[in-house]
Amino acid sequence: MTSSTGAVRAHNSVITSALLCGILLIAANLRAPITALGPVLSELQQFFSLTPSALGLLNALPLLIFACASPMASWLTKYISFERALFGGLVAVTVGCLLRSSGFYFGLWGGTILISCGIAVGNVLVVPLIKRDFPSHVALCVGLYAATMAVIAALSSGLAAPLSALTQYKWKLSLGVWFVVAFLAAVVWWPQLKNEHYANKHADAQKNPSIWRSGVAWQVSMFMALHTMVFYTVIDWFPEMVKGVGIDSTEAGAYLFAYQAIAVAANLSTSFLIKRMKDQKLLGFLCSLAIVIGVAGLLLKPALALVWLLIAGVGAGMSMVTCLTLFSLRARDHHEASALSGMGQCIGYGLGAVGPLLAGWMHDISGSWKAPLISLAIAGCVQMFFAVMAGRSRFVS
Template sequence: MVSMTTPSAATRAGHSVFNVSLLIGILLIAANLRAPITSLGPVLTEVQQFFGLTTAAAGLLNALPLLIFACASPLAPWLTRSLGLERALFGALCLIAAGCLIRSSGSYSGLWLGTLLIGTGIAVANVLVVPLVKRDFAHHTSLCVGLYAATMALIAALGSGLAAPLSKIGGYAWKLSLGVWFVLAMAAMLCWWPQLKSSSALAVSQPERKGRSVWLSPIAWQVSMFMALQTVVFYTLIDWFPAMAASAGIGAAQAGAYLFAYQAIAVVANLSTSVAIKRLSDQRLLGFICSLAIVVGVSGLLYAPSQSLVWLLFAGTGAGMSMVTCLTLFGLRARDHHQASALSGMGQCIGYGLGASGPFFAGWLHETWGSWKAPLAVLLVAACLQGFFAVLAGRDRFAN
């Protein structure tokens, strides 16, 4: 009797340890998916002066990762079929590590090539983490996605906060601020290496069913538009709030503190939403609530900018809730991890494509009208539309 029960217990223990190590690996991947980007903004002026970049070139450098996200995301599902999730994610980490090293080399070509590699690696990992979670954490998808999103947001905020202090250390200036993330990428690669030897990684599976493309599915478009509209509002506020605050008489230091609060409360919302999703039969109410929070926040910035901190807390809560809900929907609206990969690729292609255009058009509207009221009014419309698509996407059904 003992000999028969012992192997079973050992198997269960081994399976538990494997899941914990896999989750740690996922969180380390998440830690690499925003910080290499957010660390650029605070030292962008130094980079611009070092290379003699024009304002337009500096703006392109800042926006390039989002554009790469939009272009490269649809290719990630093909990598899943060709290499498997584990190998594709390891390759993405290799690109991020190499990109961080090359970008901080001090050469002009390295600056652009490194940014290209970082953006491509992050784009692939962005798409593939969701189907991995659906496959290996089927009963804890929302919790794992919440931890993943919270880790990504927290390290992104640290990346923004540490960039300027790191640039003052030694004689490395901006190179240290941008190159230090190579260490985090290498740590993630070392942690992820054992996953390449797992049984799931050694057997690259093919989809068991062939349905029509997710690009032809109404629910897939609804999820994608939900993702796109929340991304437009989030990145526009991240990029332009300091200028909006200055026009309302709020100092630069105070505006920076407000932006930190905006991102910090999003982390709390990430975790709380992952718990709430498990308690709901579908995600319609959750989509409505997170969209409403953003509507309230943007409305406040439009009509009472002197109370910006309050409105950013509303908007940040809505942004954090929206991100976790969108990422979870990529898994919930798919029948298997292959379809989840395709839906994630579609959603992030559309989402980041529109997200990259948001700050550009906000700047153009401000220049045209000479006020931030027009851009904020457009963001308010976008937030209302988000609510519409979020409710449709929250219905309990599959993409095809």
């Protein structure tokens, strides 16, 4: 009897480890194919003769698709299992990476759309899956998931230019190499289709529409939206913001790497803190405060940009894990978590896409970066309010 029980436990442990490995491989594909694009944009512009407007749209397209497709990813789980939906997302990323690096104009746009749709599915469904299958370790698993996503994204942006210079295939290799990672993730995830859990369609039909009428859901979504807007605006415009104080593009790139690296450390540390707190109000306040201090420092003393970016990076990393964990903690079950994740990421990435555009527009009008930075500091203060409200221990319904 003891031997039989031990065998069952060992079997369950293998299944659990395989599931966690699959989740982390999915995480490795949720940013890297997008962050690899930035360093080779000039090569793409030259190869396809893209106008500046087309290049800007190519850059913004993933965030816009994340915003539009996120609610649809949640809706999809009313008809197919989480496992099947995530596998479909990985297939879309795999095919999209091949198509985008094919060298055809249609492939560039079609591949980017496929990749973005696949990533949107993963963005929305991984956290509810964690809530369902790791209910006692949500914060830890979300922290590992967010850290994996951030580390591979940073490696992707750092390796893109060297890979492009490595062979005659240039940007095609730099972008196409992520096909291998996506294909590997799909292969590892395939066995999970045997263990798929089907949704309760009637329960979902009752829960999903109400999520948009929940005050708690709006608080969590606005928390997500405001920190996403600040993060992507800083990532996109930081090199331009510090040109005037003698920081060149190479140095600015190194600072941005540090910004993302410290966010990874904050991801992991926050996942441990969340488990030890009865609610997330203090965490929401602290991560928002760090963002406000970092942005205010860039405004008032840009010569110390590295210091301010490190502070803001801690705030960004804490905000990401706290938001993702709230998708689970504020929901009663994984179906409700899926609906909340879809809503939060729809609003979050929608504002995330608009933020850099508004910052550029304000800079063009005012001729300086003061107005955009003041606006970002105000956004951080508003985030503080929504983060504290979202951090109260309640359910969305």
